[in-house]
Amino acid sequence: MEPLDLLQPPAPPSRRREAPAPQPVSDEPMVLNIGPHHPSTHGVLRVIVELDGETVISATPDIGFLHTGIEKTFEAKTYVKGTTLAPRMGYLSPINNNLVYVLAVEKLLEAEIPARAMVTRVLLAELDRIASHLVYIGIFALDLGASSLMMYTFREREQILDIMEMVGGARMFPSYIRPGGLAYDLPPGFEEAVDALLTKMPAALDQYERLLTDNPLWKQRTRGVAAINAEQALRLGVTGAALRATGIGYDLRRAAPYCGYEEYDFDVPMHTDGDAYARYQLRIAEMRQSVRIARQALDRLPDGPYATADRKIAPPPKHELATSMEAVIHHFKLWTEGLKPPPGEAYAAIEAPRGEMGFYVVSDGSGRPYRVHMRSPSFVNLQALEPMVKGRMVADLVTAVASLDPVLGEVDR
Amino acid sequence: MSAEEGAALGTNAAMPDLHALAERLGDAALAVGAPLGQPTLLLECGKLRESVKWLRDERGYQFLRSVTAVDFPEVEPRFQVVYHLMAMPQSALDGNPTPTADAPFRALRLKVPVSAEDACVDSLVPLYETANWLEREVWDLFGIDFADHPDLRRILLPETFEGHPLRKDHPIEYEEVAFSFNQDEIHRRKAFAKK
């Protein structure tokens, strides 16, 4: 040990330390498990993401956490009881779910539906579309951090749910559309309530647009993010606003009109960018068109019967049960055995808020369906998640999921 | 209403395609028809991929709408795999959602009888990427094997689940409903959780 040199001051401690020897950093991508319990996945969706830093290498959705075996349950219930099961699949657009199931059953029955029922179905379906898109915008904004917008959009949605409650008794799942027409006649006060809502909607939509559409933060987070091109989207089977945002004109209200949609005057908004911003813009435009269609439906709402006169399909009105024995027998048969479509199969599809929703119903002639399959738009759209986020940042994953608008109940059934 | 929908979707527009396909297939086409205004072709499982490829390349059916299956346990072969295809007119691909009478949207259905043991059906994943999850779902719920599927595993049910629930011989596993007369026994037998 060297003797201390007391004449020389000790050297000050060196400020620059030597950098520690670099540790070998693993080149393996990090696997991050997002969900199923996560605030930003729309329900219980699990995404297994491989990351290289912040860049996504692959994103595999793992679904099935909400699988309810509804398709098997359909086979155990009668056709009318199926109207309670169908809306619980895609629970954000229950009327549309209800409608397409009933359309498939009516195709099997080859039933004639009165005009009043058809117009009311269109009206309720469009209100349901508005309600679903309101949730979409509220939750999309919430996922991206703009949490106050949800309070605004749900304010209008509550009004729509009030109308649903007025009509069918329940806020979300009124099961009002039944095979043959409607379950009961429209209540008094319905037209005024719808009128009040439709008068208020355009101003509300302007309010949401003022908050989001030209907002630089919103644009930065959604423009060019989660983009998909037309050819990819078609191969992946994407439908709905996500497909129309890429430039392909596929809207079942025009391609295969149902419930008299060919008589209504409306535009189908289209876009070509295919990114999250385009999908958002399309949905706002679709809401405006829905207000237009609903207004036309309200104006042309005819009087008349609300369900078909065929007693083998629609039950007789209550007052007839007191006087006609035949009505009592029909009522009894419908409630015990259920309506019996002739053996066959039918596929009916509508333009639900999320895309093409179809029901494939196979009947064997008994009162219970033999097989019911739902072509769920969210299930197919979710396959497009991986191409959308590959090579992008992990934060864009949330934007991609939110802009695709999956409803996990419909994905997992 | 059903007639209107059929006309707008071009019921008759899809039939020429089906008749042409049936001619190509010869004996492999088991039945052709349009029940309730829906063009349907029943064909042998070995010819599925080439038929769909022909429809896609020659007749423009670029869109696979859905893949599902139905179980007929008394019939041999037991399952029928059902495909719904759609051809979009060029106007739609260019961005116009309204079809004209001479260029409508054409929709058809293909049904393929398959038995449980042999993986006779070829996977459509090389033709349509969307078939990936759709066929996985059919495998999961029915147990129908698709040859050459890149990733055939369960999608909706947990990995440890045994059986294929949508088959008719799989029970629905209904739990007895508790009413006031039997709720005590049911609650004694039922496993309630502890903290």
Place this chain on the structure above:
Amino acid sequence: MSVSSDILLPDQILTPDQLAAGKTGDSGVVTTTVEKAVNWARSNAVWPALFGLACCAIEMMHTQTSRQDLSRFGMELMRASPRQSDMIIVAGRLSRKMAPVIRRIYDQMPEPKWVISMGDCASCGGVFNNYALVQGVDEIIPVDVYVPGCPPRPEALMHGIMKLHEKIQAEKLDGWRDRLPREAGA
């Protein structure tokens, strides 16, 4: 003992046994007021853990938003992390694939914790009596309040929350150690 102020000290009004018991935190006159205070604090801002599964989650969102505001209970803040929450509202149908996940989340929550089972599917399996669903969330986690409905109205959920508040107010501090789950070997 001489008293120099007017304040009665606890050891002057309790018997030696009570005093000994009071030192270990069990029973006693003093703890009744503490009990009330603790319960008041616990019930007035119960933070729920986010656990919306299906349709009931939408009604839960309705309860949180403008018309029926859950803020009035101090509960508008849904913590995504179970470690920071007091309660879990199981809103929706619990499938068998999801069951281990909810058990894990429940185990991660610190005591005291409560569970509201919202809706028919969470309470008893609801409309879906089949292979895929757990027939009632109480097979997996113990439930304090069941709110029936399919889905329950927001007002019904609030009624359930108020019932939970009543339950919390009625909780006793006595024997709190016995109510905790015993860890193996502890």
